[in-house]
Amino acid sequence: MGSPKSQPARVVFDTGSEYLAITSVLCDDETAGNYKFKKYDPISGGFVDRDQMHKRCKTMSYDMHGSDSNKILSKASSKLTYGSAKLQGFIWQDYTCIQPLKDQPMSAVQLKIELKQNKCAFFQFLALYKSQGLGHDSDGILGLSPHKDMKKKKLHYLWSLKDNGIIDRAMVSFSITSKEMGETPYALFGGYNSSQIVGGAEGLKTFRNFENWLGTWALEGQGMYYGEKPMQKPGEDTSYPAIIDTGSSQLSIPPDVFEKIRLEWQQALPNLDCSTDKTFCHVKDSCENIAPKLKPVGFQMSDYVFEINPEQYLYKSSHKKCYFVVHKCRLPGKNKNLFLIGDAFLKHFYSVYDFDRDTVSLGINKHSEGKVSMFKPGSRPDNLIKAQTSFEGDLDESLLQTNNSTSLAAEAPAHNQTAAI
Numbered sequence: 005m006g007s008p009k010s011q012p013a014r015v016v017f018d019t020g021s022e023y024l025a026i027t028s029v030l031c032d033d034e035t036a037g038n039y040k041f042k043k044y045d046p047i048s049g050g051f052v053d054r055d056q057m058h059k060r061c062k063t064m065s066y067d068m069h070g071s072d073s074n075k076i077l078s079k080a081s082s083k084l085t086y087g088s089a090k091l092q093g094f095i096w097q098d099y100t101c102i103q104p105l106k107d108q109p110m111s112a113v114q115l116k117i118e119l120k121q122n123k124c125a126f127f128q129f130l131a132l133y134k135s136q137g138l139g140h141d142s143d144g145i146l147g148l149s150p151h152k153d154m155k156k157k158k159l160h161y162l163w164s165l166k167d168n169g170i171i172d173r174a175m176v177s178f179s180i181t182s183k184e185m186g187e188t189p190y191a192l193f194g195g196y197n198s199s200q201i202v203g204g205a206e207g208l209k210t211f212r213n214f215e216n217w218l219g220t221w222a223l224e225g226q227g228m229y230y231g232e233k234p235m236q237k238p239g240e241d242t243s244y245p246a247i248i249d250t251g252s253s254q255l256s257i258p259p260d261v262f263e264k265i266r267l268e269w270q271q272a273l274p275n276l277d278c279s280t281d282k283t284f285c286h287v288k289d290s291c292e293n294i295a296p297k298l299k300p301v302g303f304q305m306s307d308y309v310f311e312i313n314p315e316q317y318l319y320k321s322s323h324k325k326c327y328f329v330v331h332k333c334r335l336p337g338k339n340k341n342l343f344l345i346g347d348a349f350l351k352h353f354y355s356v357y358d359f360d361r362d363t364v365s366l367g368i369n370k371h372s373e374g375k376v377s378m379f380k381p382g383s384r385p386d387n388l389i390k391a392q393t394s395f396e397g398d399l400d401e402s403l404l405q406t407n408n409s410t411s412l413a414a415e416a417p418a419h420n421q422t423a424a425i
Contacts, residue, residue: 005098007124013144015144021149023084024161025129028065031134060133061138068131091145101122105118123165149221173195177195203368213363220247221248223246223364225342230268248350250346288324289326298318311384
């Protein structure tokens with residue numbers, strides 16, 4: 005962020021939100037400069053100066069006073085709410101770069117060259133003066149959902165990269181991993197990496213973005229299977245949006261669907277406990293012992309079935325318990341009737357989001373070959389998934405609190421510009 009000296013910011017890549025929001029020195033009145041905020045004092049009936057040491061964010065990554073190119077664009081503050089994250093700030097504009105600028109004196113001509121070489125866009129974002137619910141290691145959120153309001157297109161990072169000639173296609177793709185996979189996760193702006201996908205480009209299936217009231221990337225959640233037994237009958241039972249959200253670690257399903265699959269688990273495991281913990285079902289036994297008693301879980305989305313074997317939806321706990329990562333959606337109102345497809349699912353599937361075509365593409369990631377599968381309904385091969393002996397690592401205890409698919413014809417041509425992180 006900024007110029008001529010870059011200021012690094014660590015952000016969550018979130019396909020469930022729209023904007024770039026970064027913590028800033030506005031979070032601390034002592035360093036906010038001319039942008040100070042007062043609090044209301046009910047005793048005096050007026051606004052008074054805050055405690056100068058009062059900080060409203062865990063980090064302060066962006067210092068507009070340290071950038072020659074910063075510009076404030078809004079007089080009124082904006083609020084954003086993403087799940088547990090509540091953010092407030094002002095719309096700012098500054099250079100946002102994928103790679104850092106050289107930390108040395110430069111002429112105006114040299115700076116212009118540096119900005120181009122390091123994939124910098126003069127971009128609008130939310131400079132936060134208050135943040136709640138961001139992770140300990142995060143300075144903000146980079147929203148990558150399809151933009152709802154095209155009047156605010158300049159606030160969307162993908163479109164900014166394309167409009168500034170940094171990438172040729174408004175596209176982003178992800179290879180998501182977890183610690184035990186032994187690979188580095190990455191994002192690719194402007195294209196995708198077919199060598200990361202089982203079957204290459206032909207293994208990548210493309211789906212229309214399923215329209216939903218949240219305005220996010222989604223497939224049509226048509227049903228679920230336990231082994232080959234349907235838990236929800238496509239075309240007969242209600243279909244729900246399946247929200248594809250890289251900003252979430254969850255894999256939650258609508259309550260009525262969950263109850264059906266819970267009964268199947270209960271028959272196989274009479275000691276299944278789905279009440280002690282408010283989110284996850286668990287068994288007081290090792291995952292190695294209970295996995296052979298369970299069957300794969302299949303998610304039918306947009307006329308394709310994505311199947312995950314038990315070893316991939318069970319998590320070991322440090323308290324000698326085995327947790328089920330698939331759980332009931334507990335969002336309020338109509339949002340409870342959602343499939344929320346987070347990293348627990350996406351780490352097995354390479355995902356591509358095409359903003360120009362409004363499509364989502366999924367293919368089995370090579371590091372999950374043999375652990376998951378994709379097939380058309382009714383065409384599940386026999387003995388499709390072999391039993392795995394490895395499990396998904398120890399569960400982080402802090403976590404316990406109509407579209408036809410087609411093969412993507414070709415990946416981004418070699419001459420297209422892409423940017424990798």
